Amino acid sequence: MSQGILFIISAPSGTGKSSLIKGLLKTRCLYNIQVSISHTTRIMRPGESHGKHYYFISKKEFRVMIKQKSFLEYAKVFNNYYGTSREFIEKMLLSGIDVFLDIDWQGASQIRYKVPNSKSIFLLPPSKDVLYKRLRERGQDSDKVISKRMEKAVDEMNHYSEYDYLIINDDFKKAISDLKTIIIAEHLCLFHQKKKHNILISQLLNT
Template sequence: MNKGKLFIISAPSGAGKTSLIKKLIPHMDKLIVSVSHTTRARRPGEIDAIDYFFTSVDTFKKMIHQQAFLEYAQVFDNFYGTAQSSVEQSLNSGKDVILEIDWQGAEQIRRILPDSISIFILPPSTEVLRRRLKERGQDGEAVIDRRMQDAVNEMSHYAEYDYLIVNDDFNTALTELKSIILANRLNIQRQQEKLKVLLVDLLV
């Protein structure tokens, strides 16, 4: 079976990363989003084991000690991590896996899995980014100010990624994201494995 590919997707909070991925998944076969562990509080509408595995700080630290994470990081006073076993199982079953992680996690993943594909999503401007954060209606001005400061730090790492998308028009950004995944599915290594019976037949 052709092994799946790992896609790392990063963006500052409010750039639209999660919305793009949620819209993408139903339109592509054998593509899943890795569910991360987090110690942050559950937001309205979020479901445990669907959006995140919500866990305590003590449990998270125990998993770190057990080396259960492919990557983990501390963001906004909370911990986030990707369990290695679940990602490897999905890849080995032939599924492509998306990881929604920050630049710190992406850096860790690239060291362990250098053949992963990384994509960074930018907002069209800082004004638009601030407006999107306000429109969520979840944070006060002080928290939004902090998120904006952290966004600058996050965006400063864009050049470490393989692909760069600006989410100005949502549908355009969605098409670009889908195109990156499709193009990588058609690379010569994956196609040779997938089409080896056909290739033998054609070259007899």
């Protein structure tokens, strides 16, 4: 069995990252794909469930996991912890399942260092105006909060060049197609093909 690939995907809030991943999972794909489920200490929101959206744990439990080096990466955001389970990722990859990890550029930097064979994708909006419009259409934040989100978005977008791939989300169907193309291309690269077809290659080259 060939090992799965860890894909990191990052984007500013409002770029359509979550919708894109959900859209990808609904399409036919040649490979098994699983979205990583993070651990968090924040309170469960209406409509969320443990083990589906997040693994909801206490701060005490989270700190114990930090000491046990159970996380590939973790961060503290607005007084709550968020972390990616090392065990979950390794289990999926060893089972031949590709894992999509939805994290910011700082978390992505940690993952790339710890998992050198991971591949990273950055998603950009077609323009600042479109990004602003998407944030407004959510109807979740005040103008002041949206302005802060826009400032943060610019800061995040400045890190796009640190990634392996770049997708402009100006057409949803095309963006999903681009994402699928990246997955296929990575599975066909020499590193993964050699591992997958090691016996065949040895037989073909045996004199």
